[in-house]
Amino acid sequence: MSVTDLVNGVLSGKRRELARLISLIENEDGDATEALIQLYKHTGKAHIIGVTGPPGSGKSSLVTKLTTEFRKRENTIGIVCVDPSSPFTGGAFLGDRIRMQEHSLDNEVYVRSMGTRGHLGGLARATSDAVRAIDAFGKDIIFVETVGAGQSEVDVIDVAQTVIVTDMPGSGDDIQAIKAGIMEIADIFVVNKMDLPGAERKVTEINAMLDIDPSEKDWRPPVILTNSRSGEGVTELADKILEHLQFLKDSGQLEQKGLKRSRDELQELMRYKLTRELYQKLEGQPEYEAAIKKIATRKEDPYSVAERLIAEFLFSESR
Ligand SMILES: Nc1nc2c(ncn2[C@@H]2O[C@H](COP(=O)(O)OP(=O)(O)O)[C@@H](O)[C@H]2O)c(=O)[nH]1
Numbered sequence: 001m002s003v004t005d006l007v008n009g010v011l012s013g014k015r016r017e018l019a020r021l022i023s024l025i026e027n028e029d030g031d032a033t034e035a036l037i038q039l040y041k042h043t044g045k046a047h048i049i050g051v052t053g054p055p056g057s058g059k060s061s062l063v064t065k066l067t068t069e070f071r072k073r074e075n076t077i078g079i080v081c082v083d084p085s086s087p088f089t090g091g092a093f094l095g096d097r098i099r100m101q102e103h104s105l106d107n108e109v110y111v112r113s114m115g116t117r118g119h120l121g122g123l124a125r126a127t128s129d130a131v132r133a134i135d136a137f138g139k140d141i142i143f144v145e146t147v148g149a150g151q152s153e154v155d156v157i158d159v160a161q162t163v164i165v166t167d168m169p170g171s172g173d174d175i176q177a178i179k180a181g182i183m184e185i186a187d188i189f190v191v192n193k194m195d196l197p198g199a200e201r202k203v204t205e206i207n208a209m210l211d212i213d214p215s216e217k218d219w220r221p222p223v224i225l226t227n228s229r230s231g232e233g234v235t236e237l238a239d240k241i242l243e244h245l246q247f248l249k250d251s252g253q254l255e256q257k258g259l260k261r262s263r264d265e266l267q268e269l270m271r272y273k274l275t276r277e278l279y280q281k282l283e284g285q286p287e288y289e290a291a292i293k294k295i296a297t298r299k300e301d302p303y304s305v306a307e308r309l310i311a312e313f314l315f316s317e318s319r
C-alpha cells in the first residue's frame with residue numbers, strides 16, 4: 001500500500017488503514033513518518049484525555065463507561081491503552097479488550113493497545129504518533145490509558161489536555177503517587193470503586209493533599225467518586241472533563257499547552273534523530289571501540305571523548 005493510499009484511507013475513515021498506520025508507527029517504519037507529515041495539518045482537533053493510576057484501580061472500566069457516556073452525547077471515541085511495565089502486549093491487554101468489548105461493534109469507537117517496543121522514549125513517541133493518527137482519523141475524544149508508576153507514563157500522558165488520575169479505596173500508595181509526580185499532573189481525581197468501604201475517606205485524603213499544595217493554580221482538581229461497574233458518577237465525571245476543557249480555552253492555557261507541547265516535541269524529535277544518527281554512525285567503528293577501551297583503561301576520559309565525537313559528527317560533511 002502506498003503512503004498516499006494510507007493517508008487517504010485514514011482521512012476517509014477507513015479502520016484498516018488506521019490500524020496499518022499505527023503498526024508502521026510501532027515498527028518505526030519510514031513510511032509512518034511520511035504519512036504523519038501529510039496528516040499533520042489534519043490533526044489538533046481531538047480532545048485528548050489521559051487516564052492514569054495504579055493497576056487494578058479501574059482505568060479500563062472507567063474509560064469504557066466514559067465512552068458509553070460520550071457516545072450518548074454523539075461524540076466519536078478513540079482509545080489507546082499503554083502498558084510500559086509489561087513486555088507481553090497480548091496477554092496484558094486481554095482483560096482490557098474484554099472490558100471494552102461492549103463497544104467493539106460500534107464503528108464510532110476505535111480501540112488500540114500499545115506494548116513495550118524498544119526503550120520507553122520510543123513508546124512515548126509511538127503513543128503520541130498513534131494518538132495523532134486517530135486524531136487525523138477524526139475521533140472527537142481520544143482516551144490514553146496508562147498504568148501509573150513513574151516518569152514513563154508522565155511522558156506518555158504528556159499528549160493529553162486533560163489528565164484523570166484514578167485511585168481506589170484501601171490502596172496505600174498515596175505517598176508513592178506523590179513521589180512519582182502523578183499528583184501534580186492530575187486535572188481531575190477519580191476515586192473509583194465507590195461501592196467499596198473507605199471511598200469517602202480516600203476523597204478526604206486527596207482533598208487534604210490538595211489543600212497543602214503550595215502552587216496557586218486557577219484550577220483546583222475536583223475529586224470525583226465513581227463506580228465503573230454500575231456507571232454511578234460517570235455523568236458527573238464527563239461534565240467535569242468538559243468543564244476542564246472549557247477552563248483551558250477560557251484561561252488561554254489550551255494555547256499555552258499547545259505551544260509547550262510543540263516545543264517539547266520538536267526538541268525531542270531532534271534529540272531522538274541526532275542520537276540515532278550518531279549511534280548508527282559510531283556503532284562498530286574501530287576508532288569508537290578503541291576510544292571505549294581507552295576510557296575503560298583510564299588512558300582517556302569520557303568527557304573529552306564525548307565532546308570530540310559530537311564535534312566530529314556535527315561538522316562532518318559525509319553525514
Ligand atoms: N467493586 C468495583 N470493582 C470495580 C470497579 N471498577 C472496576 N472494578 C473492577 O476492578 C478490576 C480492575 O479493573 P480495570 O478496569 O481492569 O482496572 P485497570 O487495571 O486500572 O485498567 C476489574 O475486575 C473490574 O471489574 C468499581 O467501581 N467497583
Ligand SMILES: [Mg+2]
Nearest residue numbers: 059060096145
Ligand atoms: Mg487497564
